[in-house]
Amino acid sequence: MASALMNKPTGKQEVQSVRQINKELILEVNNLEIFYGEKRAVNEISMVIEKNSITALIGPSGCGKSTFLRSINRMNDLIPGARAEGEIIYEDLNILSEQINVVALRKEIGMVFQKPNPFPKSIYENITHALKFAGIKKKSMLDEIVEESLQKAALWDEVKDRLHKSALSLSGGQQQRLCIARTIAMKPTIMLLDEPSSALDPISNAKVEELIIDLKKDYSIIIVTHNMQQASRISDKTAFFFKGDLIEYDATEKIFTNPSVKKTEEYISGRFG
Amino acid sequence: MRLCIYPIMTYFRGVWCIMEKLIPAKDRLLKSKNNWMDGELRGKVLVILCAVIMISATISITIFIGTKGLQSFIKNGVSLFEFLTSTHWNPTDQAKPEYGALPFIFGSFAVTFLSALVAAPLGIGGAIFMTEIAPSWGRKILQPVVELLVGIPSVVYGFIGLTVLVPFIREHVGGLGFSLLSGMIVLSIMILPTITTIATDAISSLPNSLREGSYALGATRWQTIRKVLIPAALPTLLTAIVLGMARAFGEALAVQMVIGNVRNLPSSILDASATLTTIITLNMGHTTYGSVENNTLWSMGLILLVMSFAFILLIRYLSSRRKL
Numbered sequence: 297m298a299s300a301l302m303n304k305p306t307g308k309q310e311v312q313s314v315r316q317i318n319k320e321l322i323l324e325v326n327n328l329e330i331f332y333g334e335k336r337a338v339n340e341i342s343m344v345i346e347k348n349s350i351t352a353l354i355g356p357s358g359c360g361k362s363t364f365l366r367s368i369n370r371m372n373d374l375i376p377g378a379r380a381e382g383e384i385i386y387e388d389l390n391i392l393s394e395q396i397n398v399v400a401l402r403k404e405i406g407m408v409f410q411k412p413n414p415f416p417k418s419i420y421e422n423i424t425h426a427l428k429f430a431g432i433k434k435k436s437m438l439d440e441i442v443e444e445s446l447q448k449a450a451l452w453d454e455v456k457d458r459l460h461k462s463a464l465s466l467s468g469g470q471q472q473r474l475c476i477a478r479t480i481a482m483k484p485t486i487m488l489l490d491e492p493s494s495a496l497d498p499i500s501n502a503k504v505e506e507l508i509i510d511l512k513k514d515y516s517i518i519i520v521t522h523n524m525q526q527a528s529r530i531s532d533k534t535a536f537f538f539k540g541d542l543i544e545y546d547a548t549e550k551i552f553t554n555p556s557v558k559k560t561e562e563y564i565s566g567r568f569g
Numbered sequence: 570m571r572l573c574i575y576p577i578m579t580y581f582r583g584v585w586c587i588m589e590k591l592i593p594a595k596d597r598l599l600k601s602k603n604n605w606m607d608g609e610l611r612g613k614v615l616v617i618l619c620a621v622i623m624i625s626a627t628i629s630i631t632i633f634i635g636t637k638g639l640q641s642f643i644k645n646g647v648s649l650f651e652f653l654t655s656t657h658w659n660p661t662d663q664a665k666p667e668y669g670a671l672p673f674i675f676g677s678f679a680v681t682f683l684s685a686l687v688a689a690p691l692g693i694g695g696a697i698f699m700t701e702i703a704p705s706w707g708r709k710i711l712q713p714v715v716e717l718l719v720g721i722p723s724v725v726y727g728f729i730g731l732t733v734l735v736p737f738i739r740e741h742v743g744g745l746g747f748s749l750l751s752g753m754i755v756l757s758i759m760i761l762p763t764i765t766t767i768a769t770d771a772i773s774s775l776p777n778s779l780r781e782g783s784y785a786l787g788a789t790r791w792q793t794i795r796k797v798l799i800p801a802a803l804p805t806l807l808t809a810i811v812l813g814m815a816r817a818f819g820e821a822l823a824v825q826m827v828i829g830n831v832r833n834l835p836s837s838i839l840d841a842s843a844t845l846t847t848i849i850t851l852n853m854g855h856t857t858y859g860s861v862e863n864n865t866l867w868s869m870g871l872i873l874l875v876m877s878f879a880f881i882l883l884i885r886y887l888s889s890r891r892k893l
Binding site (some may be wrong): 402407408413415426478482 | 780781784789
């Protein structure tokens with residue numbers, strides 16, 4: 297079943313799995329377990345992520361959702377003692393495999409963090425930073441990509457006159473959109489967002505949300521959020537994690553109106569967490 | 570009953586009485602008239618005293634060296650221009666004494682910059698190794714090594730330089746062995762701990778979000794170190810180098826033992842040379858207090874002092890740049 301899901305849809309409505317999938321898939325997670333030393337943070341989760349959609353991961357703190365997110369672009373490799381078992385399939389490859397070049401992987405699966413973390417350089421250099429590593433050196437091309445990604449991140453109009461000013465002079469919301477812009481500049485296929493607007497004020501938050509919905513047409517987005525209104529506003533599918541288990545994964549509308557597991561309902565209605 | 574214990578309670582000002590609010594508000598909350606007793610004023614006086622002692626010590630040393638150092642120019646009529654630019658140092662000549670300190674000023678700057686040139690890459694490289702490449706075992710090994718280097722007295726460094734380094738250079742590189750090169754090597758080992766320690770602190774105090782941000786964009790470890798971490802830590806790294814240079818500039822004993830102490834301007838790195846500090850330590854014993862030669866030694870001390878102020882100003886400037 298698993299491999300059948302991976303194939304691109306052959307007929308029109310032929311590929312109909314248990315989960316009623318008729319969109320293209322970008323990721324497939326099979327029995328993923330993540331450990332920090334002896335401690336198991338994620339227990340055997342399996343799920344599929346659709347292409348060009350927004351998947352929200354919700355759950356109380358410490359439920360494993362961020363750990364799961366960080367395993368998708370192997371950021372967990374940076375934590376001593378962290379290891380993952382099972383598989384995450386991306387374009388027919390298990391990205392958890394030893395043979396994966398994580399540097400190349402992270403160029404395709406970008407990540408934006410909770411706290412805006414621009415480099416202490418100019419706005420322009422923040423975006424060209426990774427492009428130069430990728431081997432793009434031509435000034436005209438860099439200029440073009442900078443403008444394009446800032447446009448996409450809805451930041452261009454605000455910063456076009458001060459591209460060479462320090463990125464740290466921007467507001468928190470602008471910094472976060474700059475971080476999204478520099479991820480976009482790498483032209484990733486998947487963008488992982490780890491609570492991207494939790495450190496922002498409501499107005500910046502609204503702008504970031506608007507931007508995320510806008511990005512859906514070009515990228516597949518997986519977002520971890522503590523804000524349930526945010527999950528219900530922007531996501532297509534929602535996964536509810538609890539104590540390392542994937543409790544429920546379904547269309548966002550269903551999760552928030554008529555969840556099939558009692559635990560999900562309790563969490564969504566604010567009875568715990 | 571209450572009336573009779575009330576004065577006792579206020580006298581002792583016990584914490585319990587105050588916490589239980591048994592005494593009236595004006596006694597609990599109004600500032601006490603007798604400040605000296607409550608320890609607040611005593612503590613304040615104590616720390617002010619410490620600060621005053623430190624400041625007055627520094628100021629009086631500065632004034633003393635200033636007045637002594639200027640005497641050779643004012644009282645003895647040594648030309649400041651000659652002192653700073655002439656290469657002829659011959660203060661004991663009866664007929665025509667010469668006071669050109671340029672060779673020593675040059676020697677001081679030369680060993681300082683040369684040793685910084687060696688120690689800066691080594692120290693920063695070691696710091697990167699400890700913080701980024703092998704934070705667990707690398708730090709466990711290198712940290713004690715660095716601390717040990719700090720603890721070795723400078724005379725021991727000089728002794729090792731004299732017995733090992735000088736003959737080695739004489740046989741394998743050339744020259745007398747007593748040379749700028751020996752001074753540079755000894756000094757660079759001596760300032761290595763300063764640079765390494767400050768650089769390690771600078772890099773390890775960078776927020777982890779910077780590293781994550783760079784890695785998440787697909788940068789390799791080396792790219793992250795070179796393009797993100799080093800630029801972000803640069804002001805502090807430069808401060809580390811300047812502090813190391815300040816130490817090298819002021820070091821006397823170890824340098825004196827290996828540099829050769831000649832009064833000529835060195836023409837190559839293998840030539841023997843002298844620095845301001847080595848000339849002061851060598852000559853202060855056999856010159857009489859108040860003589861012209863003694864006064865010119867004070868003038869050299871003044872140059873050292875001015876330079877250390879310059880180093881401090883440079884560090885101030887660098888650390889103000891840190892707050893981007």
